[in-house]
Amino acid sequence: MALFLLGLFLLQTASVFSWSAEFGRNVTTVHIYETMSIPVRISKDFNDKLNCFMTATSSDESILMVDLELFQSDYASHNCHGMLNITGVFLGKAKIMFNQSVTDIKHVLSVATIRQERVIDHIFTGSVIILVSLLYINFGCAMDWSVCQETLRRPIGPLIGMFCQFIIMPLLSYGIGLVLFPTHPEMQLGMFFTGISPSGGASNIWTLLLGGNLNLSVTMTTICTLVAFGMMPFWVFTLGRYIFDRGELAVPYSRIASFAAGLIIPLAIGYLIQRKLPKLCRIMVRIMKPFSAILIIFIIIFAIATNLYLFKLFSLQIIVAGMGLPWLGFMFGGLLAFIFKQTIPDIKAIAIETGIQNTGVAIFLLRVGLKAPEDDLTTVLPVSTAIMTPLPLIVFYVIKLVRDRKQKIPSSDASLDKFKNEN
Incomplete structure (x- = not known):
């Protein structure tokens, strides 16, 4: 009887589950x-x-x-x-x-x-590639090796900056992605690629505006740009591999290797211009800072204008992630520089250099390295980061302007009193 019931059960089970499509x-x-x-x-x-x-x-x-x-x-x-x-x-x-x-x-x-591919999408990707390449040509022109050598004689500042840029920021971006997007590996990937990108050229502008050590900032930007050729693939193929595995995505080894090699070419072109065409080099250096700002603004505006889906993707988590990575970078960079007893201008330079990421490079890598729909989904994170990064810097700059103005007013009154007393 038991055998009969067992056979009946197996027959029913087979009749339920043994179908194919x-x-x-x-x-x-x-x-x-x-x-x-x-x-x-x-x-x-x-x-x-x-x-x-x-x-x-x-x-x-x-x-x-x-x-x-x-x-x-x-x-x-x-x-x-x-x-x-x-x-x-x-x-x-x-x-x-x-x-x-x-x-x-x-x-x-x-x-x-x-999304269905449009002509404007290819224009956007191509324009980002061209602009990033031009920016790296400018980097090659702007590299002042004598300043770098002088700064490297006391390498504590650049070493702190490199540690923050290539250890703290990748780990921060990985952690933020896990916490805010636990079930969305593509968003984790966009956050992570933003965190492993080198420091942006806008950091030099903000360092100058906020009274930081500009020579240290330029040196750190130069060093981080060069070191990024090795560190970006390192992080992608190590810690980033876990994100690729979670999302069941293939790691684009060849594309990332081509990306790293591809950026060396414009950097080398800039260096050759510096050596062989000094007049042209001076012109390119003069336009580097406004060009960097234009690049960031262009990427944000063009990305939003051509990809209105970004508004649908924006959520509280996206906004918090866009704020969290650069703002925490400012805090960790400044705190570490303070612990190692750096000067105030150096603390400002290290903090700014740590928090500002080259979001153009991140978008470029995501667009070129990934396939649809991941290339679209991941772009929103570097765009959000680019929008949120300057907000605290603007606040500090306004505070600095107000403070400078207040300091000038008493000094002017004192000079006036002195003039009256003398007369």
Whole structure:
């Protein structure tokens, strides 16, 4: 009797779970707002109780919506035929699960919703590549090796800056990504790539405006730019690999290697201009600071104007991440410089150099290195960081202006009193 019941149970189990699905075509991507219909056939190995009451569900209906229409058309072979309708809602990846009951999930399809490529998208990517290359040519022209050598004779400042830039910032960006986006590896990746990017040229401008050590800032920017060629691939292939694994993404080894090698070329061109064409070099150095500012503003405005989906992606977590990385960078850089008893101008330079990331390089790497939809989804993090980075610096600059103005007024009154007394 026990054997009979066991055999009956196994037969019922087999009749429930032993079905298979065949699709008319292989689908891995669907465009936003596009509905794709796919022929589907469901068949069973057992012919005792076939029914077509199967369902297809999406793991995330904010990304992908599905509808399965099945009907039993072949009673002899016990097959169910129908159509699977897939509708792209927004950027991202979702899984389509086919089941007869809550526990009977037999087939799972992974489908990505992507944007349809436009000419403006290629223009944006190409313009970012060109502008970043021009910026690195300017870096090559602006490198003052004599100043670097003088600063490196007391290397404590640059060493603090390098530690902050290439140890603290990557770890901070990795931690922020895990905390704020625990189930979204693509957002973790955008945050991480922003954190491993070298310090931005705008740091020199802000250091000058806020009364920091400009020579130290320029030296740190130069050193960080050079060291980034090795440290960015290092972090991507070590700690970043865990993010790629969580998101089931392939690590773009060749693209990242090409990126690192590609930026050396404009840097070398700038150095050759400095050596061979000094007049042209002076002109390029003169425009480097405004050019850096224009680059940041251009990337932000162009990215938003051509990719309005960024507004949909912006959330409280995105804003907090955009604030958290640079603002914490300012704090950690300044605190570490203070602990090592640096001067006030040096503390300002190290803090600013640590917090300001080259978001243009991050966007460039994400756009070139990743495929859709990850290239779109990840871009929002460096854009958010670029928007949020200057906010505390603007506040400090206004405070500095007010303080400087107040200090000048008493000194003017004192001079006037002295003039009256003498007369």
